[in-house]
Amino acid sequence: MATVVGDRIFINGNLQGDEDLTVHGRIKGTVNISKSLIVEPSGIVEAEVQVANAVVSGVVVGNITATDSVEILKGGRMVGDITAPRVILTDGALFRGGIDMGDVKADDSGLADARARAAASRRPGAPARVERPAPRPAAARPATRPSSPARPTPPRPAPPPAPRAAADVPSAPTGMGASAAGGGGPPAAPKPPSPPGGRRKKILLKRR
Amino acid sequence: MANANTIIGSSITIDGEITGEEDLVIQGTVKGKVSLKESLFVESSGTVEADIQVAAVEISGQVTGNVVASDKVELKSDGRMVGDIKAPRVLIADGAMFKGHIDMER
Numbered sequence: 001m002a003t004v005v006g007d008r009i010f011i012n013g014n015l016q017g018d019e020d021l022t023v024h025g026r027i028k029g030t031v032n033i034s035k036s037l038i039v040e041p042s043g044i045v046e047a048e049v050q051v052a053n054a055v056v057s058g059v060v061v062g063n064i065t066a067t068d069s070v071e072i073l074k075g076g077r078m079v080g081d082i083t084a085p086r087v088i089l090t091d092g093a094l095f096r097g098g099i100d101m102g103d104v105k106a107d108d109s110g111l112a113d114a115r116a117r118a119a120a121s122r123r124p125g126a127p128a129r130v131e132r133p134a135p136r137p138a139a140a141r142p143a144t145r146p147s148s149p150a151r152p153t154p155p156r157p158a159p160p161p162a163p164r165a166a167a168d169v170p171s172a173p174t175g176m177g178a179s180a181a182g183g184g185g186p187p188a189a190p191k192p193p194s195p196p197g198g199r200r201k202k203i204l205l206k207r208r
Numbered sequence: 209m210a211n212a213n214t215i216i217g218s219s220i221t222i223d224g225e226i227t228g229e230e231d232l233v234i235q236g237t238v239k240g241k242v243s244l245k246e247s248l249f250v251e252s253s254g255t256v257e258a259d260i261q262v263a264a265v266e267i268s269g270q271v272t273g274n275v276v277a278s279d280k281v282e283l284k285s286d287g288r289m290v291g292d293i294k295a296p297r298v299l300i301a302d303g304a305m306f307k308g309h310i311d312m313e314r
Contacts, residue, residue, distance in 0.1 A: 069302075090299065099300075099310060
């Protein structure tokens with residue numbers, strides 16, 4: 001049970017559902033699915049994305065919120081912000097934006113929690129897991145973070161891809177004030193990658 | 209890492225600035241600023257609360273601060289970092305914890 005968007009398909013609008021979605025073509029708008037989004041090397045997603053897992057080998061411009069993990073593989077390119085308990089950047093991936101994995105200052109139990117999740121999911125080709133383990137103590141979380149665990153979430157207005165200040169990074173306990181000042185150069189200016197030419201035939205696909 | 213020249217042991221705390229032109233391994237605690245022409249290794253017992261400017265850094269411990277690397281930043285599976293990264297190559301392993309901003313523009 002999976003949906004495939006072929007490489008000569010362009011979808012402009014909102015896409016939501018409860019099955020895996022593989023994108024070889026182009027999607028613009030919002031994507032809200034409770035399983036995995038796979039952006040193949042030819043795929044282009046310009047969207048606010050809410051998923052359980054995202055695996056990016058193509059291009060994503062927009063923000064991704066994942067209940068489980070976001071993985072950017074070699075050749076994958078993304079501009080936008082990632083919110084997910086697990087984020088994996090592979091060598092050869094290109095990324096520009098913010099990453100929020102929740103409470104980084106986790107005590108060892110939180111860390112063990114993350115490890116367990118990471119270990120549990122190291123099964124290649126495993127089906128998407130929607131559920132999440134019990135959340136860490138709410139008190140330890142930044143207030144801005146949604147605190148509910150497993151959620152095939154209702155659409156939540158996400159901030160625009162960029163530019164953004166790094167000000168939402170909580171400054172570290174021992175006052176690396178520079179961190180909050182966003183010393184990382186000018187804010188990201190998302191420029192949609194120029195789509196591969198020659199296949200601009202636009203077809204609207206209506207999901208069942 | 210085996211041929212790293214300088215090692216800051218796990219019982220050592222440094223508050224200040226470290227500059228140099230050779231590899232540096234941190235097993236202890238460093239606060240302030242680290243500026244190297246070579247690689248920095250923050251081992252699992254290491255804690256760095258500093259702005260870091262290096263060619264490459266490999267993080268298995270904890271880093272708080274901003275990192276600018278001319279080559280790459282690698283967060284290992286037990287690494288934890290809060291801060292911003294600017295480097296042409298950034299690797300985050302599964303299990304690593306990171307919060308901040310990444311800019312890979314060359």
